[in-house]
Amino acid sequence: MLVFETKKELQKKLMALWSEDNLGLVPTMGALHEGHASLIRKALDENTHVIVSIFVNPTQFNNTEDLEKYPQTLSADVALIKSISDDILIFTPTINEVYGKLVTHNVYDFQGLDKVMEGRFRDNHFNGVGTIVELLLTLIKPTRAYFGEKDFQQLRIIQKLTKLRNIPVKIIGCPIVREPHGLAMSSRNERLNMELRQKAGFIYETLIAAKDKFGTENALQIKKWAIKRFKRHKDLDLEYIEIVDIETLVPAEQKTKNKKYRAFIAVYAGGVRLIDNIALN
Numbered sequence: 667m668l669v670f671e672t673k674k675e676l677q678k679k680l681m682a683l684w685s686e687d688n689l690g691l692v693p694t695m696g697a698l699h700e701g702h703a704s705l706i707r708k709a710l711d712e713n714t715h716v717i718v719s720i721f722v723n724p725t726q727f728n729n730t731e732d733l734e735k736y737p738q739t740l741s742a743d744v745a746l747i748k749s750i751s752d753d754i755l756i757f758t759p760t761i762n763e764v765y766g767k768l769v770t771h772n773v774y775d776f777q778g779l780d781k782v783m784e785g786r787f788r789d790n791h792f793n794g795v796g797t798i799v800e801l802l803l804t805l806i807k808p809t810r811a812y813f814g815e816k817d818f819q820q821l822r823i824i825q826k827l828t829k830l831r832n833i834p835v836k837i838i839g840c841p842i843v844r845e846p847h848g849l850a851m852s853s854r855n856e857r858l859n860m861e862l863r864q865k866a867g868f869i870y871e872t873l874i875a876a877k878d879k880f881g882t883e884n885a886l887q888i889k890k891w892a893i894k895r896f897k898r899h900k901d902l903d904l905e906y907i908e909i910v911d912i913e914t915l916v917p918a919e920q921k922t923k924n925k926k927y928r929a930f931i932a933v934y935a936g937g938v939r940l941i942d943n944i945a946l947n
């Protein structure tokens with residue numbers, strides 16, 4: 667297991683691997699869980715070499731408290747990666763190594779993909795994500811890069827980013843992994859107590875019910891129904907529910923034949939922000 671902290675050391679190592687054109691990257695912010703493990707396993711299945719980056723990227727946090735409270739568990743993360751395979755490379759740079767003195771994000775035109783849902787509630791979040799992902803992709807030059815569908819909007823934006831910037835990489839989306847009560851796995855779940863963690867299964871129950879309703883009801887009816895349902899729940903505070911076209915992420919008014927839709931939810935549970943989504947058709 668090799669751990670690199672500087673870009674220079676890492677690039678020296680990667681130089682020998684690039685010619686093989688078979689390098690998988692799993693970018694993470696650490697606090698690794700089964701969801702990340704599934705991305706790492708998929709990357710191992712599909713690539714000869716795999717690198718996991720662990721970096722809590724300050725420019726994608728619009729809320730300082732969220733950044734400060736973000737769990738940092740480096741030795742457990744390294745142990746988890748090692749338990750999957752001893753052959754994985756790990757990149758854990760400092761903020762200074764990544765950004766130098768100017769800790770700031772680029773500004774992208776994601777053609778509207780960043781104007782809805784997470785983008786509406788988290789100022790510049792996707793500019794921050796774009797900045798770090800562009801930096802990692804151009805530094806590491808992976809053949810494939812793996813992202814979870816829990817952050818489906820992020821996944822679509824990263825696909826757009828690689829087109830906008832002509833970065834030759836395959837962006838691969840991987841299915842959401844869930845806790846036993848249905849809550850989508852997330853590093854933020856660590857901040858919930860056991861009771862809330864179980865109660866938060868309500869989010870996925872709502873998404874499944876929304877999927878059922880999608881056959882017979884329109885998007886507006888389903889949203890109204892879900893908003894009412896969350897109002898009655900005393901521990902979960904709904905921030906948004908949206909039903910959108912998965913290509914444009916534009917909220918759906920009418921269903922159009924041959925288009926695919928997904929429902930998205932963001933919720934606060936005991937001060938912790940949770941997101942989830944489901945394919946509707």
Ligand code: PAF
Pocket residue numbers: 693694695721723726795798799817820
């Ligand atoms: O999804 C995440 O963990 C982060 O947004 C990412 C893609 C690693 C960029 O910091």
